[in-house]
Amino acid sequence: MTVPIRVSVGSGAAAYPVLIGAGLIETLPALLSELAPAHRYAVITDENVAPLYASPAVDACREVGLDAELFSFAPGEASKSRKSWSILTDQMLDAGFGRDSCLLAMGGGVTTDLGGFVAATFMRGIPLVQVPTSYLAMIDASVGGKTGVDVRAGKNLVGAFHRPHLVLADPLVLQTLPEGERRQGLVEAHKHGALLDADYFDWLAENRDDLLAANERVATEAVRRSVELKASVVTDDEFEGGYRKVLNLGHTVGHAVEAAGDYMIGHGTAVAVGLVTEARAGEAMGVTDVGVADRLEAALSPLCEALPESVTAQRVIDYLGVDKKAREGTARYVLLSRVGEVAAGEAWTHEIPEPVLREALDGVLALR
Amino acid sequence: MTVPIRVSVGSGAAAYPVLIGAGLIETLPALLSELAPAHRYAVITDENVAPLYASPAVDACREVGLDAELFSFAPGEASKSRKSWSILTDQMLDAGFGRDSCLLAMGGGVTTDLGGFVAATFMRGIPLVQVPTSYLAMIDASVGGKTGVDVRAGKNLVGAFHRPHLVLADPLVLQTLPEGERRQGLVEAHKHGALLDADYFDWLAENRDDLLAANERVATEAVRRSVELKASVVTDDEFEGGYRKVLNLGHTVGHAVEAAGDYMIGHGTAVAVGLVTEARAGEAMGVTDVGVADRLEAALSPLCEALPESVTAQRVIDYLGVDKKAREGTARYVLLSRVGEVAAGEAWTHEIPEPVLREALDGVLALR
Numbered sequence: 001m002t003v004p005i006r007v008s009v010g011s012g013a014a015a016y017p018v019l020i021g022a023g024l025i026e027t028l029p030a031l032l033s034e035l036a037p038a039h040r041y042a043v044i045t046d047e048n049v050a051p052l053y054a055s056p057a058v059d060a061c062r063e064v065g066l067d068a069e070l071f072s073f074a075p076g077e078a079s080k081s082r083k084s085w086s087i088l089t090d091q092m093l094d095a096g097f098g099r100d101s102c103l104l105a106m107g108g109g110v111t112t113d114l115g116g117f118v119a120a121t122f123m124r125g126i127p128l129v130q131v132p133t134s135y136l137a138m139i140d141a142s143v144g145g146k147t148g149v150d151v152r153a154g155k156n157l158v159g160a161f162h163r164p165h166l167v168l169a170d171p172l173v174l175q176t177l178p179e180g181e182r183r184q185g186l187v188e189a190h191k192h193g194a195l196l197d198a199d200y201f202d203w204l205a206e207n208r209d210d211l212l213a214a215n216e217r218v219a220t221e222a223v224r225r226s227v228e229l230k231a232s233v234v235t236d237d238e239f240e241g242g243y244r245k246v247l248n249l250g251h252t253v254g255h256a257v258e259a260a261g262d263y264m265i266g267h268g269t270a271v272a273v274g275l276v277t278e279a280r281a282g283e284a285m286g287v288t289d290v291g292v293a294d295r296l297e298a299a300l301s302p303l304c305e306a307l308p309e310s311v312t313a314q315r316v317i318d319y320l321g322v323d324k325k326a327r328e329g330t331a332r333y334v335l336l337s338r339v340g341e342v343a344a345g346e347a348w349t350h351e352i353p354e355p356v357l358r359e360a361l362d363g364v365l366a367l368r
Numbered sequence: 369m370t371v372p373i374r375v376s377v378g379s380g381a382a383a384y385p386v387l388i389g390a391g392l393i394e395t396l397p398a399l400l401s402e403l404a405p406a407h408r409y410a411v412i413t414d415e416n417v418a419p420l421y422a423s424p425a426v427d428a429c430r431e432v433g434l435d436a437e438l439f440s441f442a443p444g445e446a447s448k449s450r451k452s453w454s455i456l457t458d459q460m461l462d463a464g465f466g467r468d469s470c471l472l473a474m475g476g477g478v479t480t481d482l483g484g485f486v487a488a489t490f491m492r493g494i495p496l497v498q499v500p501t502s503y504l505a506m507i508d509a510s511v512g513g514k515t516g517v518d519v520r521a522g523k524n525l526v527g528a529f530h531r532p533h534l535v536l537a538d539p540l541v542l543q544t545l546p547e548g549e550r551r552q553g554l555v556e557a558h559k560h561g562a563l564l565d566a567d568y569f570d571w572l573a574e575n576r577d578d579l580l581a582a583n584e585r586v587a588t589e590a591v592r593r594s595v596e597l598k599a600s601v602v603t604d605d606e607f608e609g610g611y612r613k614v615l616n617l618g619h620t621v622g623h624a625v626e627a628a629g630d631y632m633i634g635h636g637t638a639v640a641v642g643l644v645t646e647a648r649a650g651e652a653m654g655v656t657d658v659g660v661a662d663r664l665e666a667a668l669s670p671l672c673e674a675l676p677e678s679v680t681a682q683r684v685i686d687y688l689g690v691d692k693k694a695r696e697g698t699a700r701y702v703l704l705s706r707v708g709e710v711a712a713g714e715a716w717t718h719e720i721p722e723p724v725l726r727e728a729l730d731g732v733l734a735l736r
Contacts, residue, residue: 086450086519093521121489124516124527148492151454153461159492160528 005224009143009167009231016164018143018227022216024170025131028057029064036129036166038102041068042092044115046075049107049133052176057106057131069095073114077263080110080150082158088118102127102165108134108181109141109267113159116147120162127165134177135185135219136267138169139192139226144234144244155255155263169223174214182212183303184268189222190299191275192229195249198340200225205299245349246342249334250275253361256319260311269307272300273364280360281352282335282343289338296339301367313361317354373592377511377535377599384532386511386595390584392538393499396425397432404497404534406470409436410460412483414443417475417501420544425474425499437463441482445631448478448517450526456486470495470533476502476549477509477635481527484515488530495533502545503553503587504635506537507560507594512602512612523623523631539591542582550580551671552636557590558667559643560597563617566708568593573667613717614710617702618643621729624687628679637675640668641732648728649720650703650711657706664707669735681729685722 004021019031032041041061045054050072061068071091073079092101103126105115112130119128132138148159174182186204189211193201203225204211210218236243254274258265276297282288320331332349336342343350352360372389387399400409409429413422418440429436439459441447460469471494473483480498487496500506516527542550554572557579561569571593572579578586604611622642626633644665650656688699700717704710711718720728 082450082454089526090520093519093525121516121526121528123525124514124529146492148489151461152458157461157491158457158489160489161492 005220007224007227007231009227010163010235014163015235016166018167018169018231020138020169020171020220020223020227022170022172022220024168025053025057025173028131028168029061029066031166031168032061032066032102032104032129033064036102036127038127039067039100040097041066041102041104042071042095042097043068043104043106044071044073044088044111044118045106046079046108046111047072048075049111053131053133053173054106057104069097075110077110077150080114080148080155082149082151084114085117085121085149088114089122092118092122097122099123099126102129104129104131106131106133107137108132109137112137112141113146113148113156116162116164117149117159120147120160125162128162130164130167132167132169133173134181135174135223136181136188137185138171138174138223139185140188140230142167142169143227143230144247155258169227171214171219171223172216174219177214179212180266180305182214183305184266186211186222187268187272187275187300187303189226190296190303191247191250191271192226194275194296194336194339195246195342196229196232196340197225198338200229201299201339208302243348245347246334249336249342250278252320252331252333253277253316253357256316257307257311259319260315261308262310265307265311266305269304272304273307273311275300277357277360277364278333278335278352280363281333281356282350284356284360285335285350285352287335287337287343287345287350289336292336292339297364297367307365311365313358313365316361317358320357373588375592375595375599377595378531378603382531383603384534386535386537386599388506388537388539388588388591388595390538390540390588392536393421393425393541396499396536397429397434399534399536400429400434400470400472400497401432404470404495406495407435407468408465409434409470409472410439410463410465411436411472411474412439412441412456412479412486413474414447414476414479415440416443417479421499421501421541422474425472437465443478445478445518448482448523450517450519452482453485453489453517456482457490460486460490465490467491467494470497472497472499474499474501475505476500477505480505480509481514481516481524484530484532485517485527488515488528493530496530498532498535500535500537501541502549503542503591504549504556505553506539506542506591507553508556508598510535510537511595511598512615523626537591537595539582539587540584542587545582547580548634548673550582551673552634554579554590555636555640555643555668555671557594558664558671559615559618559639560594562643562664562704562707563614563710564597564600564708565593566706568597569667569707576670611716613715614702617704617710618646620688620699620701621645621684621725624684625675625679627687628683629676630678633675633679634673637672640672641675641679643668645725645728645732646701646703646720648731649701649724650718652724652728653703653718653720655703655705655711655713655718657704660704660707665732665735675733679733681726681733684729685726688725
């Protein structure tokens, strides 16, 4: 393999590297020995990724004398729970893992969030290596140190910030990812472009087919550019006090769309609806340049799945009242001024009057 | 009340104040408004402390217009569990608490650990105010940012570091603490003296009766000196990478004694056994000055309860093999060179040969 690309997240002693390179996963044992030395390695993964990558990785580690053990859970968002977290923690304790262990979370966003939360709370925190295997996890979940699980009251409401020690992203593994998941993940890449880099936004649309095929060159380039963009935001504001909240672009409405769809629709589709809806509302308010919503819609609709009938404007508006970012009272929204630039607003957010939001939602939902 | 004593823990932007003062709890609403402003306050406490202090504090907050709500759990170590943590988290979510909330943990060590872990993981962390109401919680649990719960495999094996925003210690509340708990807590104060300050160690023994009565002046002085000593260690090494482990003095053996006693004996008694045992072993090894163990025993035995017959040298030695600090292999011990000074050893710890440990344990356990 070629020399991996290295992107640094954070600053000073708290910085950690994201290594990006096709074939990187083949060199996992050597990378761990060099960059994350530990007495033992616990590899957490789901039952889909276990036979494909995690189990071979454990075998490869053992061949070079590393003490590695596999802990797997049933795939799917339902496993991102306190129950799975308890079970995995107890399994590691029963197997005698201690403070001198390192936890590898290998998989998509569910695994990086769930495994990350196990690492964050195991004996008050042990080193974490993230090995994301989906577009979404590579470009989003693995950068920023967020870990957590879902609870009855909502997604990601229990968790911790826990910086990984190291992130290893091998775009070649995207070729075994179901195509639907590749589509969903690429929505988040478009969000990075829409927020910060109009050229990248256009490049993503131009290279859509190659990106969906996980062509080595373009997939590596997309992961690199998204990780760099997200890292630039997270490094400025690690604990989400201020500027980092621009990453919520499309997500305030998006989370409500997910809830209104009973979490049966893809995260990417929900965020795409959120991005276009928020842009339409921004245009109506005179905050967002006219034409932005059409440009987002043209780029994103080829990536989206059909929305179920349960997603109505009224249900989305109802859920916006209970979004966790809205608990202080009114929901607030990140809005673009144009593609590649966030409108400053008040601390990077705006209110959207309900009639404006409703009209924007009606317009977007009419298209399904 | 008089102006509170202020001890700063940590350095730079991460520092937080511990305020110590008789009557401090009476001024809680004003202190919260000034030093921990928040949209809403969740007060977590056990059912013993609720009627005494927490419920009146919630009422007082409401009287001045603060939005405060009480969440209580059954008293006792059994509540320091993932189950209680889940229930309290869900209750707060159901009550609509959000990221703009502040959590007050008011009670003994179980409450500060459990409530602290709720705060650490609620929406990835919300501000925490610790209001310790026992000697142990005031001088130990509230300094250092450790939070956590017990699991089947052992105590405190799941948790997080979460710095409090503010700690409020009112020594007057110690007067309503059961005397047995005062005794147990004072053992930890002696540990601070044994580690770092021989004068303080002697002062504690000289003032034992007044300390046990929670006399306002001496109790305030003990809390201040212990907090200052512990803060000096924690500030140097917040995440327990090195020097902080000296605080484990007496605790390596102590935790095994607790386990051997099926967690039916007080933490202080177990730590006292640990302190004296480790000192006797240190003397036998030529690391600890002769006479230290006798001096510790004379000071500590008046504070201890009787040990059950289940605590045998063999059971303690067996549990030492599974102590969480020993998972890398052999248990290691912090040893004194003399009262007030830790022996450097290798990274502040030593091995103790099993025959030496056994003889030391036999000697200490023969005294019951």
